[in-house]
Amino acid sequence: MKSFGSKVKALRKEKGMSQEELCEDQSELSVRQLIRIEGGKTAPSLSKMQFIAKRLNVPLPSLVDSEDVELPFRYKELKYLIMRTPTYRQEQQVRQINEYFNEIHSEFFENLPEDEKVAIEVLQTSMDIHLDEDVNFGGELVEESFQQIQLKKKYELNDLLIIRLYFFYIYFSNFQDDLFELSIVKQLCEHLKKQAQFTYPSDLFLLRDILLQAITILIELEEYEEAGDIINRTREIIKMTQDYQKQPILDMMEWKLILAYHNNRRAAEAKYNEALLFSRVVGNQHLEEQLIIEWKKDSL
Template sequence: MNDKEFGQRIRQLREQINLTREQFCGDEVELSVRQLIRIETGSSKPTLSKIQYIATRLGMTLYELMPDYVKLPDRYSKLKFEVLRTPTYENTDLIEKRNRLMEEIYDHYYDDLPEEEQIAIDAFQSFVDIYETKSVHFGKAILDDYFEQVHRKDKFTVNDLLIVRLYLEHLQDEDRTSPRFQHFLDIIQHFPVQVEAIDSNELFILRDVMLASIGILGTKECYDYIPPIFDTLDQIMVQTHDFQKKPILNLLKWKYVLYTNSDREEAQKLYEEAVMFAKLIGDDHLVAKLEESWKGDSTGKV
């Protein structure tokens, strides 16, 4: 069954139970009317989660609705996982590695991916483009089409988190009283419950979004929101036994205690621990970055 045939089947089944698209999609948190239109016309390939939602709304099992569903290619899933797990820290070799992985995704898998996966990949690439060019024009169309749906959710998928990560980049010049910034504050309230909602192998994506969120909160001087995020990040690292980003977490903690409590002694301890962890994972480039940042913080006026 190709995409057009599948879309026609969904439309026929929906019309048989006398539901309009608006009625079928309900609050549009799981499936928007615009997404349903694209699926029914065969212009968009739905993900497994979308197919499951549609089947449930139709009163069917997934395999009754689409018995020949094919899961995402294993190689694509591995590439996506590796891209998201590759920290670059402005390291040229790591940046080149990430770019090669992304190139393989776009060259060999992108065109056949479900729409939700394509949007997630494009959101990540837009984030990279913003970071490299310092221009926030990238990814605006993605946010216009998809962020509101994510914002209304209590629990996020990995792909939702990639859209949130892109959204953070568009908040750099946003005033803290703006509606867009308030949406961000709404979202971070849901971070702690995501620890149980997301597969443990994918918690590193939530971790990275939370680390970026602390940077935004610090820049906007919204310090009261930061301690609960620190606690959740500590929980994730202990739960997953993954301390790859421990140096970055410590960097953010030392800046927090310096700029909110002027506690240089505690900041020094956090700095030394950050360097120790960076050395343990063998990242000399990160060690140099930490030392450079500490030099600026410890000699500057707090």
């Protein structure tokens, strides 16, 4: 990938472009990232390569060899297994995910593009925060990764992973950390509601899960109307993908909203019974147990 950086640098200078001009508003590529790419110190992701080629008005193949563009199939498989395997804080599931991480680090990590290295760190940190409810080791990574996300309106897969980490971080820090701003949360939610049209069908499960996080946060912050909008959007995604694995969790979010915003116990209990029935139909005993615990807490 050193040849890619040197080609970009030479062509940029030939066209009389500064690094700032090439990076435009820095929402897709920061000047710092470009400096590292041109110096051969980091391997860019495919999306960054495409952005650079577009800004230089040249076809991507003229800048890079095809074998440098494609990520290893096994790496992509492991990454998706990590994202798609729910832990439910069960030891066996956590152990399996850690084995996936170990394989990535031993076989692929050193040669990954910088964006992918960050994505793996974000996935690991998100899992650690979720399992331990401890944000002491997450703040620096959130701060480093999140700034560029705020400039975007359309998100790629790795952007969604960073947003998920941000939501974990502010929730488990009880909204007390300096990184929490209600205006940022609302801005992200506004963009996330429109994100399905920009997301590959295979990645919609991640968008769905992030929207579920957003609902939890908005209810906690008493932003009830916004939470209701996102519940409706999440339901549309579940119906669109025909993936009903998280339907009971969405029902749980809805009963919590009904109790908090409408104070209607009968309607909330109907949603609870729907969630319980669905978890039994799919045979998810752990989720069924968690729903019972949550309903008892909400019924006090």
